[in-house]
Amino acid sequence: MSVVKGSTEQINNSEPLMAVDIGGLILKNPVMTASGTFGYGQEYASYIDINRLGALIVKGLSLEPRKGNPPPRIMETPCGMLNAIGMENIGVRVFIDRKLPFLRQFDVTIITNIFGETIDEYKKVAEILSPLEGIHGLELNISCPNVKRGGIAFGADPDTAYEVTGAVKSVTDLPVIVKLTPNVGDIAGIAESVAVAGANAISLINTLTGMSVDIEQRIPHLKNITGGLSGPAIKPIALRMVWEVVNRVSIPVIGVGGIMDANDALEFLIVGARAVQIGTANFINPRATLDILEGIEHYLKRHHIMGINDLIGTLIPEGET
Numbered sequence: 001m002s003v004v005k006g007s008t009e010q011i012n013n014s015e016p017l018m019a020v021d022i023g024g025l026i027l028k029n030p031v032m033t034a035s036g037t038f039g040y041g042q043e044y045a046s047y048i049d050i051n052r053l054g055a056l057i058v059k060g061l062s063l064e065p066r067k068g069n070p071p072p073r074i075m076e077t078p079c080g081m082l083n084a085i086g087m088e089n090i091g092v093r094v095f096i097d098r099k100l101p102f103l104r105q106f107d108v109t110i111i112t113n114i115f116g117e118t119i120d121e122y123k124k125v126a127e128i129l130s131p132l133e134g135i136h137g138l139e140l141n142i143s144c145p146n147v148k149r150g151g152i153a154f155g156a157d158p159d160t161a162y163e164v165t166g167a168v169k170s171v172t173d174l175p176v177i178v179k180l181t182p183n184v185g186d187i188a189g190i191a192e193s194v195a196v197a198g199a200n201a202i203s204l205i206n207t208l209t210g211m212s213v214d215i216e217q218r219i220p221h222l223k224n225i226t227g228g229l230s231g232p233a234i235k236p237i238a239l240r241m242v243w244e245v246v247n248r249v250s251i252p253v254i255g256v257g258g259i260m261d262a263n264d265a266l267e268f269l270i271v272g273a274r275a276v277q278i279g280t281a282n283f284i285n286p287r288a289t290l291d292i293l294e295g296i297e298h299y300l301k302r303h304h305i306m307g308i309n310d311l312i313g314t315l316i317p318e319g320e321t
């Protein structure tokens, strides 16, 4: 009944229904910030109304503060950027003391992105954050090197991806989103592993490893030599990977990678992503998230689509060869 009532109201005022369910986490709309590109929210609060976001995902948090890599650690490339920040962050306890009180004043879903160098570290960060008021979900960044397995990323091996997901699930009641690295051969296989381990949702993609050289000095532009590529250059790859994953797992998938405007976001939603994250676009236009949200709403109205859920996963695969 409530669905019919909602639909009728929505025809009358012609506002599309935008809420999405991400593994039990109900977001007011499908537009989220991507971790590491929106700080801890404070940095953007004077530019946009934070309350309008579907969710705010904070910069990745580790058990102890980290200084990250030495500079230069950002390099602009054609249609994108390379970063080798090296997971610099204030650490989970300083986040709780100095950043969480600010975030609590908003009516917005807060998701903490977490990482570690060992499975135990992931568990500890999850245990510390889970009981706290104002934190609604965890996103596991499994692109990080596993020091106990020779530095191979947790997300590069299906067994380790399974293990870290299961370990965090065992210590939290919060919805757990696992964020996949694209630097693998079989992304759908990794997705399947984390789904079996109990992930409530999957987000993808993190950055693609790349590099850039100063030909005059014959040195790498980044002190770290390699960095993570983000921005429009990676969008077709992200879209293809999202499509592969939605066809393999039944848990919700969140699309990330090179989304600069509403049309980009719509591609991900049509392919089957239930929400999108906006990353590099925030550096160019601090209002990008809300511009994208408004653009999606406009598209739904223009196509007489009642709500976002009627659009998600409606790709007509006629282009298949």
Ligand SMILES: Cc1cc2nc3c(=O)[nH]c(=O)nc-3n(C[C@H](O)[C@H](O)[C@H](O)COP(=O)(O)O)c2cc1C
Binding pocket: 034, 035, 036, 037, 059, 060, 061, 083, 085, 087, 113, 141, 179, 205, 206, 207, 229, 230, 231, 232, 234, 256, 257, 258, 259, 277, 278, 279, 280, 281
């Ligand atoms: C400067 C920078 C810092 C990032 N930090 C994190 C992080 O702490 N945790 C994480 O999971 N992803 C991090 N990412 C990856 C983004 O969240 C996102 O997955 C990636 O940039 C692709 O999206 P985009 O092309 O829209 O930027 C970072 C990206 C950038 C550019």
